[in-house]
Amino acid sequence: MTKLAMLNVAIDNYEVSRMQFNFNSSEPLYMQVADQIREAIFTRIYVAGDQIPSTTEISRNYHINPATVLKGMNMLVSQNLIEKKRGIGMFVVYDAYQKIVDQRRNEFYQQRVIELVKEARRLNISEDELVKLIERGFGQ
């Protein structure tokens, strides 16, 4: 094996080993697989055109059934975040990062803001106080 090839393998294993799965979570495993890859694209571990770890690598490293991993991958393919190049592997599409950002922005109000206001009400935090707390957060 050439030095470069060895380096690539080392990087691959490093990247694969950064994924985290919670096998006791009630979220289906294939969705966790998709989430982990989406997160890695969002945090720029994988940028447009990068090859992501193969089904085989993920399956082997985490002993997850290959069919489960593939289902997670296919979910990302159908969301146009990754694409398959036959015989080579899966690659991040050019606008994947932007798509994920857009999607997360949409979810931000629904999932975070609504929850935040709900919890503030339960704690008797007024609108003014909440705004101040947010400003304080930005100040950090």
Next chain:
Amino acid sequence: MKGIQIQGVEKSFSKRKILQELDFTFEAHKIYGLLGRNGAGKSTLLNIITDRIFATSGQVIVDGEVAKNNDAALSKIYLSSEMNAYPASIRLEKIFKMTELFYGDFDYTLANNLAKQFDLDLQQKFGKLSTGYRNIFKFIVALGVPAEYIFLDEPTLGLDANHRDLLYQSLSTSYIERPRTFVIATHLIGEVASLLERVVVIDQGQVIINGDLEDVLEQSYLISGPEKEVSEYTKNLNVIGKERLGKISSYYVYGKLDDECFLPDVVTIEHLDLQQLFIHLTNPRKEQ
């Protein structure tokens, strides 16, 4: 048709029914979990499939052929269990050769490789192995045989956590390289769950679940909240277990929820993992 079909298989020992009319299929090229409590009938079923003991009635079909007394069909199946003990004085290497005599082409490369990874000296005699290493060795043999259907009965018995991890990893690697059917009978449900595509649960001699793991978990719920609201919400559901802690009740449910039913906001719904589901499905029901 590919796969192993269990057709109306029953087994009684004297008057006791161990297996009651089992009818299901192990599909080709999938990894199965075969789960059941002690005495549920798992090992009996495995021994019937591999023709080590006879069924009282019913039959086993392997890729379309009746398995009983059929060497061609039986050589496609390999069972690794407590029962296959080898003579104590025989060297491990020699056992590979013996296995090859019956099953054909043994994968020595894989077996030697695995032995190295598990730090197992193949010059040793079988009788010298500890329980853990005996099971590691049997697992290596099971991966080396060219059989299409590999049954592993408690493969991790006596293995430490590192070796169990290595075993699961070797299994998934071998499966990727050469897809075939694996059926893993185990009590370590939490550890093995991620490897499985399908799950079969046997309870008191009957198959109570046989499906894609994901579909099975999809319809497994934990519903919690104040007793009154929870019991009202679950009244038409298949409740398999209940727990109560102070004013909070938790009901375990297996099956579809009632979409029409109003869900009060004091009631929360979560999914179960496979082990929680298994425990509640196979606990004897106590009427309260």
